[in-house]
Amino acid sequence: MIKLHDKYFVPYVTATELDEVVSELARNLKRDMEGEVPVFLSVLNGSFMFTSDFVKKYDGDCEVSFIKLASYCGTESTGTVKELVGVNQSLKGRSVVVLEDIIDSGNTLEVIYDLLKKEKVKDLKIVTLFFKPVAFTKKLKIDYIGKEIPNRFIVGYGLDYDELGRNLPEVYQLKRKKMINLVLFGKPGAGKGTQANFLKEKYSLKHISTGDVFRFNIKNETELGKLAKTYIDNGELVPDEVTINMLKAEVEKNLDAAGFIFDGFPRTTAQAKALDELMQYEGMQVDATIALEADDEVLIQRLLERGKVSGRSDDQDEEKIRNRFTEYNEKTAPLTEYYKKQNKFHSINGVGTIEDITERLSKVIDSLVAVNTMKDK
Ligand code: IMP
Ligand code: MG
Numbered sequence: 001m002i003k004l005h006d007k008y009f010v011p012y013v014t015a016t017e018l019d020e021v022v023s024e025l026a027r028n029l030k031r032d033m034e035g036e037v038p039v040f041l042s043v044l045n046g047s048f049m050f051t052s053d054f055v056k057k058y059d060g061d062c063e064v065s066f067i068k069l070a071s072y073c074g075t076e077s078t079g080t081v082k083e084l085v086g087v088n089q090s091l092k093g094r095s096v097v098v099l100e101d102i103i104d105s106g107n108t109l110e111v112i113y114d115l116l117k118k119e120k121v122k123d124l125k126i127v128t129l130f131f132k133p134v135a136f137t138k139k140l141k142i143d144y145i146g147k148e149i150p151n152r153f154i155v156g157y158g159l160d161y162d163e164l165g166r167n168l169p170e171v172y173q174l175k176r177k178k179m180i181n182l183v184l185f186g187k188p189g190a191g192k193g194t195q196a197n198f199l200k201e202k203y204s205l206k207h208i209s210t211g212d213v214f215r216f217n218i219k220n221e222t223e224l225g226k227l228a229k230t231y232i233d234n235g236e237l238v239p240d241e242v243t244i245n246m247l248k249a250e251v252e253k254n255l256d257a258a259g260f261i262f263d264g265f266p267r268t269t270a271q272a273k274a275l276d277e278l279m280q281y282e283g284m285q286v287d288a289t290i291a292l293e294a295d296d297e298v299l300i301q302r303l304l305e306r307g308k309v310s311g312r313s314d315d316q317d318e319e320k321i322r323n324r325f326t327e328y329n330e331k332t333a334p335l336t337e338y339y340k341k342q343n344k345f346h347s348i349n350g351v352g353t354i355e356d357i358t359e360r361l362s363k364v365i366d367s368l369v370a371v372n373t374m375k376d377k
Contacts, residue, residue: 002172004164007075009155009172010283013147018129018157018170021146022050025127026057028144029097032125036095037061043112044068044085045166046101049158050129054099065089067115071108075153075161075174081111091119101158102130106138113140130154134252150282151252152176176283178372180205180259180365183266183275185335186292187328188321189299189306190350191357195292196261198358203365206250206257210264213246214238224249244274251282259287267331272338287368289339290361291332292350296325 002009013021029038040058042051044066055064068085096116103109109126116124127144134151155161156168165172180203184192196207217225218232224246231238243265251260266272279285300321307315314320339345348360 001175004155004161007161008175010175011170012154012173013171015170021129022053023057025144025146026054029127030058030060033060033095037063038095038097039063039065039091040097040099042066042099043108046158046160047099050101051099069108069111081108083111083115087115087119091116091121093120093122095123096121097125097127100126100128103128103142104132104135106136106140109140110138152283173283179284180368180372181279181284181286182259182365183262183286183289184292185289185332186350187294187299188324189303190292190294192263192292194354195357195361196263199261199361199365202362204258205261206254207261207263208247208250210243213250217246240271240274244278248278251278266335269334269338272335286344288344288346288364290346290348290364291336292357293347294350298351
């Protein structure tokens, strides 16, 4: 971990990985530059290190030129881009390749497109080392992307935080305050939803119920929702990748939460691995999985009661309920093992008053908070 000004940053992309990403960008561009002598237009300041490495790896004739733009203040985009040094050579009739260190909101890119419109270039391509898809608000073409990253501030390899950090040979990511991310397990009727509602208030967590996320995406006809619907309409299971992308969008919408409660996901070991990957991408981790345990006969009585009130057909038929339990047992058992190996599995007695059960869950969560506080010191 490093400190720049008042903030802490953790290692994110190694020098080796940067080298590989830059090499691949240079190779891909060269392949498309048949017979051309491109003018590389490097966008200062951030791109100086990327430009230096990129042109060394570009195996062919080329020219190098610079423009200087600025839009950031500290770790926040200001929304206005200042042109500090403009294009100072004729680019008319040339193949111009813009070299950007990072594209975030796209404000800078928009200015670059405007700037070059006047230049009557023959061809324009945009190469960026980093791209933050969640932050990007424009409909502008980016031809080559080195690495897509989450919407999180990074420094190093030319990128700065208030001018510090540009000289670092690897990339660091702004340290996230410690979150508490939980997975709630439990058979139908175990009280996951009820408990999640109490816990999210008590600990400022965001409750992500896969069922709700699905319904939201389908109702609002998001791209992922439409995709999911094609599978559902064909009577097929929605692939994990689609579900995880929906969860990713949900996580990225709620980055100011103190943590997340995942409910209804993961259901299989493959999904647990996918969730771990998502958490790692976001610079987070699953801290604990908590299973609400209750005897099948107790749950059946609860569900039959609930079915009478809610009218949910799948809660009114004992046979169907037992089938859902069997499925749970088959799929969740290996999942329990997966989390036990990581020392993250907790089991809670799910029989008692709602308050009693919240109390039991809180004990587990409070112990995680205590550990986090210790780690932050
Ligand atoms: P945009 O105009 O929002 O696309 O931002 C582009 C400029 O903002 C980049 O050229 C950087 O100078 C700066 N920037 C955006 N994200 C980061 C970051 O994570 N670290 C450092 N600088 C950034
Ligand atoms: Mg830049």
